[in-house]
Amino acid sequence: MGRFGETLGTLGRLFRGQAPGQLIIQLTDRCNARCPQCGMRVLNRFQRTRLDNVYVKRLLDAGARQGMRMVSFTGGEPLLFRDDLIALITYAGKVGFRYIRTGTNGFLFRNHQDPCFNDRVKSLAEALAATPLRNLWFSVDSAEPAIHDAMRGFPGVLSGIAKALPIFHAHGIYPSANVGLNRNLTQETAQLQPLTGDAAPEERFSLAFGNGLERLYRLLLDMGFTLTSACYPMSVDADASGLQAVYGATAAERLVCFSEREKVLLYQALAETAKKFRSRLRIVTPLSSLHSLINQHSGREEQGYPCRGGIDYLFVDSVHGQTYPCGYRGAEPMGRLWELDPQILWANRQTACRRCDWECFRDPSELFGPLLRGLSQPMRLVGEHRRDPQFLRLWAEDCRYARACNLYDGRRAPDYTRLQSFAPADHNKTPAVAQVLVNRAGNMAERAE
Numbered sequence: 001m002g003r004f005g006e007t008l009g010t011l012g013r014l015f016r017g018q019a020p021g022q023l024i025i026q027l028t029d030r031c032n033a034r035c036p037q038c039g040m041r042v043l044n045r046f047q048r049t050r051l052d053n054v055y056v057k058r059l060l061d062a063g064a065r066q067g068m069r070m071v072s073f074t075g076g077e078p079l080l081f082r083d084d085l086i087a088l089i090t091y092a093g094k095v096g097f098r099y100i101r102t103g104t105n106g107f108l109f110r111n112h113q114d115p116c117f118n119d120r121v122k123s124l125a126e127a128l129a130a131t132p133l134r135n136l137w138f139s140v141d142s143a144e145p146a147i148h149d150a151m152r153g154f155p156g157v158l159s160g161i162a163k164a165l166p167i168f169h170a171h172g173i174y175p176s177a178n179v180g181l182n183r184n185l186t187q188e189t190a191q192l193q194p195l196t197g198d199a200a201p202e203e204r205f206s207l208a209f210g211n212g213l214e215r216l217y218r219l220l221l222d223m224g225f226t227l228t229s230a231c232y233p234m235s236v237d238a239d240a241s242g243l244q245a246v247y248g249a250t251a252a253e254r255l256v257c258f259s260e261r262e263k264v265l266l267y268q269a270l271a272e273t274a275k276k277f278r279s280r281l282r283i284v285t286p287l288s289s290l291h292s293l294i295n296q297h298s299g300r301e302e303q304g305y306p307c308r309g310g311i312d313y314l315f316v317d318s319v320h321g322q323t324y325p326c327g328y329r330g331a332e333p334m335g336r337l338w339e340l341d342p343q344i345l346w347a348n349r350q351t352a353c354r355r356c357d358w359e360c361f362r363d364p365s366e367l368f369g370p371l372l373r374g375l376s377q378p379m380r381l382v383g384e385h386r387r388d389p390q391f392l393r394l395w396a397e398d399c400r401y402a403r404a405c406n407l408y409d410g411r412r413a414p415d416y417t418r419l420q421s422f423a424p425a426d427h428n429k430t431p432a433v434a435q436v437l438v439n440r441a442g443n444m445a446e447r448a449e
Contacts, residue, residue, distance in 0.1 A: 010069075013067060014371065014372065014375055015375055017349070017372055017375070017376050018311075018312055018372075019308055019311075019312040019313075019364065019365070019368040019372060020068075020069055020070060020312070020368075021063070021066060021067055021068030021069065021070065021312050021313070021314075022068065022070040022071070022072070022312065022313040022314070022360075022361075022364065023059070023063045023068050023070065023071045023072070023313075023314055023315075023316070023337075024071075024072045024074060024313075024314070024315045024316070024327070024360060025051070025056060025059060025071065025072070025073055025074070025316045026051075026074050026075065026076070026247060026315070026316060026317050026318040026327070027050060027051055027056065027073050027074065027075055027076070027078050027081065027084075027085070027088075027318060028048070028049065028050035028051070028075050028076040028077070028078070028080065028081065028318050029048055029049055029050075029075065029076045029248055029318050029319065030048040030049075030050060030075065030076045030077065030080055031075060031076045031077045031080075031105065032077060032080065032105075032107055033077065033105040033107065033152045033153055033154065034151070034152060034153030035105070035139075035141070035151055035152060035153075035180075036151060036251065036253055036255055037141075037151075037180060037182050037234075037250075037251050037253060037255050037256040038248065038249050038250070038251060039245075039248035039249070039250055039251050040075070040076050040248040040249065042153070048076075049318045049319045050076075050081065050318055051316075051318050051321055053084055053087065053088060055321055056088050057088070057091055058338060059316055059321075059337050059338075060088070060091060060092050060095050060097065061095055061338070062337045062338035062340075063097070063314075063337060064095040064096040064097065066340075068097070069096065069097055069098045069099060070097065070098075070099040070100075070101075071092050071097045071099070071100055071101070072100075072101040072102065072360070073085060073088060073089065073100075073101070073102040074102070074103065075318075076318070077104065077105050077107065078102050078103070078104065079102075079104045079107070079108060079124075082124070082127075085102060086127050086128065086131055089102065089128075089131040089132065089133050090131045090132065092132070093131065093132030097132075098132075098134070099134050099135075100131075100132055100133050100134050100135075101133070101134060101135040101136070101137070102133065102136060102137075103136060103137035103138065103139065103178055104136075104137075104138060104139070105139050105152060105154075106138050106139060106152065106154060106157045106158075106160070106161055107152075107154055107157070108120070108121070108124065109121070109138075109154075109157055109160030109161045109163070109164050110154045110155070110156065110157050110160055111156070111160070112156060112159055112160035112163045112164075113156075117160070117163070118163075118167065121163075121164045121167045121168075122167055122171075125167050125168045125170075125171040125173060126171060128171075128173060129171040129172055129173055133173075133410075133411075134409060134410055134411055135176060135227075135408070135409075135410035136168075136173055136175045136176070136410060137175060137176040137177070137178035137229065138161055138175050138176070138177060138178065139152075139178050139180060140158070140177045140178065140179050140180070140216075140220070141179075141180050141182060141184060142182075142184050142185055142186065142216075143185055143186050143212050143213075143215035143216035143219055144186055144187065144215075145158040145159065145219075147184050147186075147187070147190075151184060158223070161223065162222075162223040162224060165223060165224040165225065166224060169224070169413070172411055173410065173411065174226050174227055174410050174411070174412070174413060174414070175225070175227070175410065176225070176227035176228055176229055176284065176408075176410060177220045177223075177225045177227070177228040177229075178228075178229050178230075178231060179216065179228060179229065179230045179231065180231040180256075181230055181231060181232055181233050181256075181266065181270070182233065182255050182256050183254065183255050183256075184255060185209060185212035185213065185216065186208070186211070186212040186215060188208045188211070188212065189208045189209055189212050192204065192205055192208055194259070194262075195259060195261055195262055195265075197261070202261070202265060205262065205265050206265045206268065206269055209265065209266055209269040209270075210269040210272060210273060213269055213270060213273040214273055214276070214277075217273060217276075217277045217280075217281060220281060221277075221280060221281060225281065226281065226282055226413070226414045227281070227282045227284065227408060227410060227414075228281050228282070228283055228284065229283075229284035229285060229359070230270060230284075230285045230359065231359060232267075232293070232357040232358070232359050232362075233256045233257070233258050233263065233266070233357065234249060234250045234256060234328075234356070234357065234358060235250055235251060235252060235253075235256045235257045235258075236250050236328055236356060242331075242355065243328045243329060243330075243331075243355050243356060244328070244329070244330040244331040245327065245328050245330060246315075246317045246319075246322075246324055246327055246328070246329075246330030247315065247317065247326075247327025247328060247330075249327070250328070260297045260298075261297075263293070263297045263357070264294050264297045264298055267290045267293050267294050267297070268290075268294060270285065270290060271287055271290040271291070271294075274287065274290075275287070275424065276424055278401065278419065278422040278423075279416070279419045279420055279421075279422045279423035279424075280416075280419070282405040282408055282414055282419070284363075284408050285359070285363070286363055286366060286367055286394075286395075286398040287394045287397065287398055288366055288367070288391055288394040288395040288397075288398050289359075289362060289363045289366040289367070289398075291304070291390060291391055291394050292304025292305070292366050292391065293357060293362070295388070296354055303384075303387065303388045303391065304354075304366060304369070304388075304391065305365055305366050305368075305369025305370075305373075306351070306352035306353055306354055306365065307326070307353045307354060307356075307358075307361050307362050307365045308361065308364070308365045308368070309325040309326035309329065309353060309358075309361045309365075310324075310325025310326065310329065310332070310334070310345070310348040310351065310353075311325075311345055311348045311349055311351075312345075313325075313326070313360075313361045313364070313365075314334075314337065315327045316337060317330075320333075321336070322334070322335065322336070323335060323336065323337045323340060325348065325353070326356070326358060326361050327358065328355070328356045328358060329353075366395075367395070367398065367399075367402075370385075370392065370395050401422055404418040404419055404421070404422065405419070
């Protein structure tokens with residue numbers, strides 16, 4: 001199928017009330033990092049698993065037949081099986097997937113003083129550049145390198161990533177920093193006491209996380225990142241939510257446990273900081289999605305759009321190779337992907353799940369929500385946004401911003417000239433900074449050619 005045919009297919013899905021399909025495949029739950037916020041950390045003792053290549057290829061065949069064009073290969077740590085991962089990325093492109101993603105905890109960028117470091121990174125960059133991979137992410141946990149490295153258990157790894165980024169850029173790959181929001185953002189945020197509802201602690205919380213996020217984004221810029229996304233705090237309270245995590249990227253530690261009020265303040269700080277840096281970093285996190293999460297955790301859950309997990313977005317685990325609506329609805333197995341009954345997906349359209357903050361599904365659900373509503377129920381869309389006009393304004397800006405970012409294509413250098421229209425008013429008064437960014441973009445483009 002050519003690109004024109006794919007475009008028609010996407011339009012057909014939209015008019016049928018379907019968003020472009022997304023498949024997340026957990027290749028393995030093996031990991032060599034010590035991240036305290038993740039149940040798959042190497043210190044946890046359990047029987048590790050991985051899906052074999054034949055099985056994954058069958059999943060990809062089935063997903064492609066169902067019209068899916070987005071796939072993410074996750075773990076555990078996918079690059080523990082580098083050659084297999086590269087083969088599967090290549091196969092995904094052959095069967096029709098166009099938006100292919102994977103990521104790493106960064107373990108390959110340890111020991112950057114090693115004389116063979118550059119050659120080792122170059123070998124990886126060359127291998128990935130030869131595939132149809134669109135986005136590669138590196139996990140970042142803190143604005144303070146020492147804290148990040150200690151959490152991961154990889155001394156010096158952030159310095160290694162900074163050293164590796166120009167090599168990837170030279171091969172036409174612009175990795176994204178995948179920021180895991182947690183209490184160890186800075187030493188200051190780590191020392192905050194739980195909120196009691198008093199105004200003063202709330203002000204300290206907001207200020208600490210706002211300053212921490214600004215420090216983080218400056219760190220990413222200094223390291224050479226051009227793209228960044230955010231992983232919202234992921235701690236599932238099964239008793240309260242009815243969720244049962246089948247994806248082990250969650251933990252009960254206080255590090256990622258936030259109260260409803262703390263989440264509101266955290267997401268407000270993230271939104272304000274993103275606005276300040278949107279002209280200098282391609283920030284994937286949609287402001288409209290943060291707006292909806294703030295509403296939800298403020299008790300206004302009916303506003304915004306529910307998750308499309310189990311409808312257009314599916315998750316396959318590494319233990320059983322089962323399909324689930326998402327990685328946190330483990331009590332709802334849907335069977336093998338190639339045996340999936342379309343009627344199950346149709347029935348799931350009646351659900352309105354907002355029980356977790358998993359950005360992989362929640363963010364695209366918010367972005368496609370107004371479009372799908374407008375095509376199927378335009379008058380309802382009008383009524384919804386009369387009640388919450390700010391959402392529609394933010395959504396329109398998110399769409400415009402995504403276009404300026406070339407839909408966050410990690411195989412294209414950023415166009416800072418296009419991003420300048422998103423600079424804060426005071427930033428527009430500093431043309432010297434803007435020129436530096438424009439020059440940086442030009443240099444990146446030259447190195448990539």
